[in-house]
Amino acid sequence: MVPAELAPAQLGSRVKINDVIRPACLPEREFEYTNGDTVKVIGWGITEVGGPKSTVLNEVEIPLxxxxxxxASYSRVRNFPFRDSKLPAEIICAGGTDGKDSCNGDSGGPLFFDLSRGTGLNREYLLVGIVSTGVNCGTDIPAIYTRVEDYFHWILDKLSL
Known part of the structure; x- marks a missing residue:
C-alpha cells in the first residue's frame, strides 16, 4: 500500500527553479545513514503547538x-498506532529535540540531505522522507516520515520514467 503522502502530479508548465523551489534527487537504493545524521525539513506548518500556520517557509536541521x-519514544504515547510494536520499515524518524521538528501543516513536505555540492541554485539535495505524522512538535518525540527509497520504483512507474 502506498501512503497518502505520495502523490505524483503532472504540471501544466515548466517549473522555474528559485530560492524556494528546488529539485531533489531520489534515492535509487538504500541510502546509508546513521542515527544522528543531520537532515533538513522545510514547511509552512505551525512553529509552536497551538499556534497559527507560518506565513514564511521555514527550514530546520534535525537529527535522524x-x-x-x-x-521507545512512541511506546509512551497513548493510542498511537505504533505503540508496543515494531515500527514499519517504510518510515524514518527524525527531530523532536530542542524544539526542532516538523509540525502541523508540514505534512507532505520534504525531509532531505543537503549534499552541499555546488552553491546557490546549483546545490544538490537528496529526498529521503516525506513528513507524515508526529505528536507534540519538538518535545522529545521524533516525527515520522515516509521513507522515499522504499517507493522509488513506484514513483518511476507513475512518472513513466
Whole structure:
C-alpha cells in the first residue's frame, strides 16, 4: 500500500527553479545513514503547538533517530498506532529535540540531505522522507516520515520514467 503522502502530479508548465523551489534527487537504493545524521525539513506548518500556520517557509536541521529510539519514544504515547510494536520499515524518524521538528501543516513536505555540492541554485539535495505524522512538535518525540527509497520504483512507474 502506498501512503497518502505520495502523490505524483503532472504540471501544466515548466517549473522555474528559485530560492524556494528546488529539485531533489531520489534515492535509487538504500541510502546509508546513521542515527544522528543531520537532515533538513522545510514547511509552512505551525512553529509552536497551538499556534497559527507560518506565513514564511521555514527550514530546520534535525537529527535522524534510530528505529529503536523512535519505537521507545512512541511506546509512551497513548493510542498511537505504533505503540508496543515494531515500527514499519517504510518510515524514518527524525527531530523532536530542542524544539526542532516538523509540525502541523508540514505534512507532505520534504525531509532531505543537503549534499552541499555546488552553491546557490546549483546545490544538490537528496529526498529521503516525506513528513507524515508526529505528536507534540519538538518535545522529545521524533516525527515520522515516509521513507522515499522504499517507493522509488513506484514513483518511476507513475512518472513513466
Amino acid at each position: 533517530v534510530s528505529a529503536e529510539t523512535c519505537a
